[in-house]
């Protein structure tokens with residue numbers, strides 16, 4: 610049977626009107642807001658409004674990705690502090706790596722690192738990135754990121770919270786001589 614769209618649309622609009630707004634009210638500021646605001650101020654001071662991050666999932670279960678996604682929500686206002694995720698390693702200052710490095714991702718990870726301009730940082734995220742985590746080293750996994758790339762900072766946790774990720778970025782930036790010298794992925798990780 611052929612029906613015109615008008616009655617259906619009318620029915621839908623009536624239902625929407627009857628149902629009303631179902632979203633939750635905006636959360637009231639709590640103590641953590643101050644903490645985030647303080648962190649935000651520090652981010653702006655330390656990074657001078659320009660830090661670009663390239664994220665690579667090297668074999669994660671995606672738990673860490675959910676927390677990274679949460680980090681980009683308006684609560685943390687990353688872009689307001691000059692931090693942003695970028696699609697190309699050529700525009701990135703920081704390589705943020707999640708997961709144990711699966712064998713199939715070793716070369717892609719190295720190429721991504723080599724494509725980044727110097728100086729650059731590498732942050733290994735999660736227990737998997739820090740030490741191999743529950744996957745460890747096996748036929749399909751090379752384990753921790755540090756066995757493939759020169760790592761400047763690890764943020765453990767399974768998964769680490771957005772706050773821990775921010776603290777890791779700040780800590781990395783405040784470490785003396787933390788900016789990696791000019792180097793390629795193989796210079797520090799391949800045994801001679």
Ligand code: SF4
Pocket residue numbers: 668669670671672673707708709734735736737738742743766767768769
């Ligand atoms: S650290 Fe935990 S959440 Fe992150 S990739 Fe490993 S198992 Fe998943």
